Amino acid sequence: MAEITVEQVFQMAGALGLEVDEGRARVIASRLSGVIEGLGEIGEDMLTRAEPAHEFSVEPEMGSVTDGE
């Protein structure tokens, strides 16, 4: 996925009704790009193969951590 730019931050913040100034927009763009980059380091093949974890619960027996319904 591509980096998030400061302009995109302003656009998205405006759509959500959030007031963001230039300084914070730069930090937000950098942090958001960092998250995207960090997830990308896991590897596209693995990520697209995995079923997303939705509702989360933990069962006591090994191997029975469950997602969702």
Next chain:
Amino acid sequence: MANDGLHLLTIAELGGLIRSGRLSALELTRAYLERIERLNPTLGGYITVMGESALDEARRAESEIAGGSYRGALHGVPLAVKDIIYTRGVLTSAGSRALSDHRPNYDSTIVERLRGSGATLLGKLNLSEFAMGGTIEHPYGTPRNPWNLDRSAGGSSSGSAVAVAGGLCAGALGSDTGGSIRGPSAFCGIVGLRPTYGRVTRHGAVPMSWSLDTVGPMTRTVEDCAIVLSAIAGRDERDPSSSAEPVPDYLAALRDGARGARIGLAREMIEYEGLDDEVRSSVTSAVDQLAELGAEVGDVGLPISAHSGAAFLATADVDAAAFHMERLRTAPDLYDWNTRARLETAALTPSVVYLRGQRARALIRDELMGALGDYDAVAMPTAPTLAPPIAQSTGSPGGYYQGRRDLGRRRYTSPAALAGLPAISVPCGFSERGLPIGLQIIGRPFAEARLLAIAHAYEQSGGWHTRRAGFEG
């Protein structure tokens, strides 16, 4: 009994003295309140001190015990709780100006359980704003590490760690969404346990992330941790995520020790280039020590978990943004600069990125559960660094909570959180400059008893828990 050294005693020791009548619960509470009054302005551990009600509770405890109604190891023992935990009629600020007049009209289940066990509640403890970490300006005072007052106590359960390490309470509760119990415990040289998700009720706790939040004990010893966990664990009808899994006898389990336990040292966490040399050395020595105690030690690969920081932020912070969205729009100036920037970052996270975080979470969980199929526990450092200077530990650009450095530190505490697994941090040494170092041990779902047994065996052999912070000069 002389009051001078009461704050040095463990919960187990205090309980024994109180039960036998050699220590007055009321005198003990008075001694702690005197220390809080004298030292809290320096340490910044407490937001609210509940002096009057604490003395009432101590009087009641003393009277009950004298009358033969002893409730157990916490009866008459002074504890304190992180200020996200609801207390009826008492400020519950979550460390934020946004909740500066928030006085709940009910107690959280956890507070009910602590009081039910006879504990005395000394007050509400400082934290990073809304339990998120990286707060720049703490509106209720900056928590300072008792081992070095210029150093951070970590986050977000900073006040809990400061109060326990500084002898301002006998034990405390913190909360851990992505490391908020374990990190401060490591930085402040105490024991902190993140329970399995659902092991301890979250009812009446200000949320950060619904699928990650846990509440757990922070104490000076593993035995004390077992005592407090016994009091708060178990199903709560008021928290649908809490588990009905039976609560074992955690204290009895301590006798199991580490012999025969299979422990895998996480390779990627030890080889990480950002890991402080003194931390690496202390943690590997600790694992060697566990082998000497009879554990079967090997190494385990966690290549996906090494990238868990981004998955954590994409999950937990987006949950938090959903909780804060309305206030972010209408009163954003009430937030600390960094909390606000972090919440806004999360609010602007594209849904596709959030879903990629959930995919990553599933992979990390499977990887960790796979490792725990081969091993009883996985060991790694709790934090890659020593406690940073307070100025560097804030979320201001370039600080400890920024960029690659932030993702680097998160790789240590995010995996267990994302997988919902229990994890304990136990002191495993000190740097040359006298800063504490923590060993983290992660276990299978609901295997807190096993973790406590391993950690207890290590603690008793290492003796690090007997050191005391010298901030009083």
